[in-house]
Amino acid sequence: MNSKKLSLAALLIFIAIAIITLYYNISPYISPSQLLKLDYANDIQVVGKITDLKAQNGMTFFKLTDGNAAVEVIYKGSVQHYDSEVVVVGDWKDGVLYAKEVLRKCHTEYTGG
Amino acid sequence: MGTGDFLLLLSLIASVFSAILFLTALKNRAIKYATIAEDLLHASTSACFAALMLLIYYFLTDNFSVWYVYANSNLEMPIVYKLSAVWAGKEGSLLLWAFLTLLVTSLYMSAGRKDLMKLKVGLIMSAFSSYLLIILEFYSNPFVTIPYLPTNGYGLNPLLRTFEMAIHPPVVFLAYSLSALLFSVTLSQSAKGDSASDQRVLARLSWLFLTLGIVIGGWWAYRTLGWGGFWGWDPVENASLLPWITLTLYFHLRKHRELFAYLTFTFVLFATFVTRGGIISSVHSFGSDYSGYMYLAPLCVSLIPIFSRIRDFENIKSLCSPLIPVLFSSAFIVVFLGTVANLMVSVERSYYLITFLPIFAMITLLAVLNIKKMNSTAKLIHVGLMVLFLGSLSVWLFETHETLNLGNDNGFRLEDIWLNEDYEKFTVVSKIQTPYGVVYPEYVIYKIEREERGVSSVEIVSYLWMDEYFAITGFDLEKRSVVLEHYTVPLISCVWLGSALMVVGIILRWSHFRV
Known part of the structure; x- marks a missing residue:
């Protein structure tokens, strides 16, 4: 095999590895309605709007809604009452979403292109 | 039609005609068309520059009847941020891009020998600039006005109120x-x-x-x-x-x-x-x-x-x-x-x-294997790459993170927390005793209408080999508690050093022109 073919083969093998790795490292965004159908989930990303925001002892309690259904969220940290959608990353158990991160539709609008 | 719209339209028309004339000059090999085309290109650049200056003027004079100024600025903002707010949003940054595209084209066209190849460059670039100006004028116009004069702007996103954001775009x-x-x-x-x-x-x-x-x-x-x-x-x-x-x-x-x-x-x-x-x-x-x-x-x-x-x-x-x-x-x-x-x-x-x-x-x-074969500036750039790799590897794999609810954590103590207020913003300042010394991470809340008005200011204790990085993400003034994010970021200095070496290397390369 000449070096050109070898390079091409290496590249193709690599693309295959990349696609497989990618497949195992993605998680879809889901809505609160879809979340309610699950019993238990780890590291999921739920998209919705914030309602009923309360803060207590540095913890934040709020509901995340998609217009049809809402789920309870507990977050260690403060959250502002955004009007736009947020993404909550966390674990879902016993009907409560324990948030690890609350991400805004974010600043990246402004960087680059 | 307002002045801004007029200038954009002028720039667009000049740019379109410049493209048409470049094409005609190419087809007929006619120098007189080429000269007019180039003049039109410079006219387009000038009109676009005037439009950009006008937008800057609107920002500096707080003209909130211009929607884009309203959406990205407010009265209380320091002048440097009013300036950077010009390119903080989609419309203004597109105007900046269109202007820079026209500017580099104008400069390129006027420098050096004017041959057939330059005509082609002029054609492609004026066509591309025209396209950007069309988007700017008809789909993403920064000069759209609102029918009344709001008393204050919506405010600039707090995350963009930094010096870096004035130069990055x-x-x-x-x-x-x-x-x-x-x-x-x-x-x-x-x-x-x-x-x-x-x-x-x-x-x-x-x-x-x-x-x-x-x-x-x-x-x-x-x-x-x-x-x-x-x-x-x-x-x-x-x-x-x-x-x-x-x-x-x-x-x-x-x-x-x-x-x-x-x-x-x-x-x-x-x-x-x-x-x-x-x-x-x-x-x-x-x-x-x-x-x-x-x-x-x-x-x-x-x-x-x-x-x-x-x-x-x-x-x-x-x-x-x-x-x-x-x-x-x-x-x-x-x-x-x-x-x-x-x-x-x-x-x-x-x-x-x-x-x-x-x-x-x-x-x-x-x-690393090929560095011996390189000349000195290439060496510098590649050493930069190696240092950058070392830094990235260390940050990506060995960074540690903890979220602390202050009060009970060992080694960390919230000594004090207070609220400062000035005409522009509230600042929650916390004084925290850490094993790395006392830090004062802040949380700043701007008095603006914008939804996002808070931003935490990061405190970094830098050592040669690592940064101790602190940010507060939550606080309770009455109960006097804060939520502190603490990261230990190893070798981040290598990321900056490596990048700097690469940049210096490419600049030095100009003095080492190789064939």
Whole structure:
């Protein structure tokens, strides 16, 4: 095999590895309605709007809604009452979403292109 | 029609006619058309510059009846942020990009020998500028007014109230404009295959500003976002990395490097599309404006020279190791796949660590093996790469993070917390005793109407080998408690040092002109 073919083969093998790795490292965004159908989930990303925001002892309690259904969220940290959608990353158990991160539709609008 | 609209329209008309006359001059080989075309191009540049100055004037004089000023500024803001607010949003940054594109074209057209090749460059660039001006005038106009005068603006996003954000967009857009010019010059020259010195200068300038833009962006993210990292594998960051990879590969090729000059511009347009496209629901989708799709048209056009020479990809030859094109292509594909997937689903960081990091390591290893053969400036750039690799590796793999609810944690004590207020903002200041000394992380809340008005100011205790990084993400003034994010970021200094070496290296290369 000449070096050109070898390079091409290496590249193709690599693309295959990349696609497989990618497949195992993605998680879809889901809505609160879809979340309610699950019993238990780890590291999921739920998209919705914030309602009923309360803060207590540095913890934040709020509901995340998609217009049809809402789920309870507990977050260690403060959250502002955004009007736009947020993404909550966390674990879902016993009907409560324990948030690890609350991400805004974010600043990246402004960087680059 | 307002003055701003008039200036934009003037610039657009001049630019369109300039393109038509360049075409006529090319067809008829008529010098008189070429002269008028060039004058029109300069007129277009001047009108666009006037429009930009007018927008700056509106910002400095708080003219909130202009919607874009209203949406991105407020009375209390310091002047430097009013200036950077000009390019804080989609419309203003597009105006800046259009102006820079026209400016680099005007400069290029007036310098040096005026030959047939320059006419082609003028044609491509004035056509591209016209397209940007059409988007600006009809789909993304910064001069749209509202029928009344609001008493105050909506305010600038607090995350953008930093010095870095005043310089990051101009640097990035200059790089984008230069890469458009590089595309045009390469395309115009490749038919004849004459002197490549213009291409080399433009490629180096594009690379310099692209690198600077990315590094300033990373620096800003590290100092401002409070997540203790310089690179988040966000689609926008990734999209800016794609043209950087293709342009870097360009320098490493002996044969058919022009393909990668074309690809660089294609992926500059791709980055623009990703940033402005508002595609699919994700944290990275921006607003409901679909003017981003307008960038798909030039993107497709830019693919024509690539597809027409697609067989040349078989014959590309590297300057040194044949592994280089393979490794760079792999890096490119990894980032590209991740970016595209990220538009629909969320991609874990581990994907990039598993795929990108080994390629990065192999590229660095190649640099180490070949460094003896390089001249001094190339050595400097590649040493920069090695230091950058060391820093990235260490930050990505060994960074530690803890979230502390202060009061009970060992070694950390909230000594005091108080509220400052001035005409512009509230500042929650906390005084925290840490094992690394006393730090004063703040949380700033601006008195603006904008939804996002809070930002935490990061406190960093820097050592040579690591940064101790603190940001408060929550607080309770009555109960006197804070939520503190604490990151230990090893060898982050190497990321900055490596990047700086690469930038200095490329600048020094001008004094070492090789054939």
